[in-house]
Amino acid sequence: MGKIREYEGKDITILYDVARCYHATECIHGAPAVFKKDARPWVHPDGEDAAKTAQIIQRCPTGALHYRPKDASLNETPQPENVVTVTEDGPLLARGDFEIALSDGTLRETRAAFCRCGASANKPFCDASHIKIGFHDPGPEAANATGSSVSTGIVKFNPARNGPLLASGSLTVRNAAGELAAQLQQTAFCRCGASANKPFCDGSHQGIAFAG
DSSP states (O other): OOOOEEEEOSSEEEEEOGGGOOOOOHHHHHOTTTBOTTSSSOBOTTSSOHHHHHHHHTTOSSSOEEEEESSGGGOOOOOSSOEEEEOTTSOEEEEEEEEEEETTEEEEEEEEEEOOSSOOTTTTBOOSHHHHHTOOOOOOOOOOOSOOOOOOSOEEEEEOTTSOEEEEEEEEEEOTTSOEEEEEEEEEEOOSSOOTTTTBOOSHHHHTTOOO
16 A cells, blocks of 8 residues: 555545555546645645545546545445446446455455556556556456346455455446446456456466466
C-alpha cells in the first residue's frame, strides 16, 4: 500500500494514491474547481460542495482517490453488486465490496484497476503501461444467458506470486460494452498478458517467466 497524499479541507479530506492513478480524468472533468490538472497543489478540497466532491471521487475507477467527510452520511458504501469490467486493451476494473491481499497487508476496497498486460510497475494495479506497450485485447464476448443473479458479499482478490489474480467470492464479469460475460464464485484472471483465454489465466505465465 503506497504513500497516500492527503488534502484537508473544511468539510472533506481528499486522499490520493498517485501510484494507482492512470489518469482516467473522471475527477478533472467532474469537479474542475477541486481537481486542477495544471495547478500545484492540484487538489483543492474546498473548491466544491463536499457532497458533490464525494460523488465525483466515487467515479474514480482505479481507487486512487478516496475521501474522509466531516458529514458521515457522505461516507462511501460499496455498490450492491461485485463487478469486474474487462476494458478493451486495458485493465480489469473492479467495483463492489472486496479485499486485496498485498505484500504489506490486506486492503479493503470498493474500486480498483488491476493490470492485465503484465507490464505495470505497480502490480497488481494498473499504471497505464498497457498504452506504452501496445497491449491489445478486446475482452470477452457476451454470455449466452437470459437472466442473472446479483453478485453480493465480499470478494477476495489474491495476486498469486508470479501468477494470476485469484478471485474468490460471488463475482459478475462484464465486457467493455457492459454485457454479461460470466458469473463466478472462483476464478483466475490473467496478469501476464499472454493468456490465449483472456481475461482468464491459461498457465501462460509459466512459459514466459512472468514475475510479479
